[in-house]
Amino acid sequence: MSETALATSATPIHLRRIDLRDAPTAPDGLGIDRGILPRAELDVEAAVETVRPICEDVRHRGTAALVEYAERFDGVRLTRIRVPAEAIERALTELDPAVRAALEESIRRARLVHRDQRRADATVQVVPGGTVTERWVPVDRVGLYVPGGRAVYPSSVVMNVVPAQEAGVGSLALASPPQREHGGLPHPTILAACALLGVSEVYAAGGAQAVAMFAHGTEECRPVSLVTGPGNVYVAAAKRLLRGVVGIDAEAGPTEVAVLADASADARVVAADLISQAEHDVLAAAVLVTPSAELADAVDAELTAQVAVTRHRERVTEALAGRQSGTVLVRDVDHGLAVVNAYAAEHLEILTENPAEVAARVRNAGAVFVGPHAPVSLGDYCAGSNHVLPTGGCACHSSGLSVQSFLRGIHVVDYDRAALAEVARHVVTLAEAEDLPAHGAAVTARFDGAVPTGAGGE
Numbered sequence: 001m002s003e004t005a006l007a008t009s010a011t012p013i014h015l016r017r018i019d020l021r022d023a024p025t026a027p028d029g030l031g032i033d034r035g036i037l038p039r040a041e042l043d044v045e046a047a048v049e050t051v052r053p054i055c056e057d058v059r060h061r062g063t064a065a066l067v068e069y070a071e072r073f074d075g076v077r078l079t080r081i082r083v084p085a086e087a088i089e090r091a092l093t094e095l096d097p098a099v100r101a102a103l104e105e106s107i108r109r110a111r112l113v114h115r116d117q118r119r120a121d122a123t124v125q126v127v128p129g130g131t132v133t134e135r136w137v138p139v140d141r142v143g144l145y146v147p148g149g150r151a152v153y154p155s156s157v158v159m160n161v162v163p164a165q166e167a168g169v170g171s172l173a174l175a176s177p178p179q180r181e182h183g184g185l186p187h188p189t190i191l192a193a194c195a196l197l198g199v200s201e202v203y204a205a206g207g208a209q210a211v212a213m214f215a216h217g218t219e220e221c222r223p224v225s226l227v228t229g230p231g232n233v234y235v236a237a238a239k240r241l242l243r244g245v246v247g248i249d250a251e252a253g254p255t256e257v258a259v260l261a262d263a264s265a266d267a268r269v270v271a272a273d274l275i276s277q278a279e280h281d282v283l284a285a286a287v288l289v290t291p292s293a294e295l296a297d298a299v300d301a302e303l304t305a306q307v308a309v310t311r312h313r314e315r316v317t318e319a320l321a322g323r324q325s326g327t328v329l330v331r332d333v334d335h336g337l338a339v340v341n342a343y344a345a346e347h348l349e350i351l352t353e354n355p356a357e358v359a360a361r362v363r364n365a366g367a368v369f370v371g372p373h374a375p376v377s378l379g380d381y382c383a384g385s386n387h388v389l390p391t392g393g394c395a396c397h398s399s400g401l402s403v404q405s406f407l408r409g410i411h412v413v414d415y416d417r418a419a420l421a422e423v424a425r426h427v428v429t430l431a432e433a434e435d436l437p438a439h440g441a442a443v444t445a446r447f448d449g450a451v452p453t454g455a456g457g458e
Helices: 003-009 044-059 063-074 085-093 097-115 156-165 186-196 207-216 233-242 267-278 293-309 315-323 333-343 355-359 376-379 417-433 436-445
Strands: 017-019 122-127 130-138 139-145 171-176 202-204 226-228 258-262 283-289 326-329 345-351 365-370 407-413
Touching: 044 063, 044 207, 044 233, 044 293, 063 207, 097 156, 097 186, 097 293, 122 417, 130 417, 139 156, 156 171, 156 186, 171 207, 171 417, 207 226, 207 233, 258 267, 258 333, 267 283, 267 293, 267 315, 267 345, 267 376, 283 293, 283 315, 283 333, 293 315, 293 326, 333 345, 345 355, 345 376, 365 376, 417 436
Parallel strands: 017 326, 139 171, 139 226, 171 202, 258 283, 258 345, 283 326, 345 365
Antiparallel strands: 122 130, 130 407
16 A cells, blocks of 8 residues: 555544633743643652662662563563673674764764853952852763663763763763663663763663662662663652662653744644654653644644654554643744743744744743754754753753753852951851851851951951
8 A cells, every 4th residue: 555545544633732822821931821731641759659669679689689670671681780891892893884973973963062061160259368169070970871662762872971971070881771682781772872982881771770770889880979861750750769869860751842833834844743752652742832723734634644654653643642742722923932931842843934033032941943944853863952851841940961960060168367357247247147156156266256347357
């Protein structure tokens, strides 16, 4: 059967519609009820109770527990968790040259963008003899998680490793689930990406147990200071559970795209972009925001045709039919901006007239893709931007992964005697106001128990 015939006979796809054309408008999105917008249901708190015994088991039994969970969850019997160096080298040797070239270009572009994110130390002279310096110091050791479920994500190796390296992190460890079809090793393309980036410490561990390995350490893996990288609900739950034991980047949920489009948009392109996100997972969110009912109808028709011939059509169809996906009808582009600011999408595409002008008014999004030639898939691989982004509306308060994710700001306070004397009376006054007299005494002890009366004097 030809693609045309298959599309003609396909089950029609109609994205669920939410009509907000009579809803109140607020440019920042605060006047819009976020509860009525499409969003995946993800009960991380319930998953915490599922992963709690797993994380405790890894804490107490280390590698033995990881081996058992690999057999239970991944169907492989491992003798060791750390991937041998020769397996990493072999994966690169056997990598398809075209894939290698694509990964190398992705790495090159990511380095260009992330290298310029590194902040310089800054020293401010507050008063003569008194300075405060902010030093930016990389965390000592990072655990990077790369998922390996329905798809293979060597691009996530790039997106995690490059900013960590550009930040100057001295010790990197990476974990990805063992694959039965690859002898219990992570997928060879993931291993090859590690080789290209010079990452030699790689573990065949997935899910909550990998996060616990990083947090608590095992016989093979030293504990880390920070865990980054996307994963399923159990990875997110383990991050929530172990936050404080170890730092985390975010609790990543299912991927999502919102497309703000007006009547000028190409329905074929809009549908293709919605499908590209829906093929990630059955919980992936694909949301169209538009003032044009005609465009919405045309996109539904294009979805029907394109889904019928896409490789992962069952997965895509389920994602598009879920409550996390839909079309939101708005009065105009300004109203659409209010809606997408309320939604705070992981990925936001602007397919309108004057898209750069509209994009400049977006306040809440993990990443914004401007115009018809900047699809989300470009950002996934080769734009130079990072694709580890906040999901579930967290873009209203959080950022995507960057060099800054791996740095800590440390304030260095350097005052001489005269500079302290000049401000001592204010310190003592505030200490007394807070009923913390010992705070003031820590200052006056430096001046024989008296409060200095002026600059440079006692």
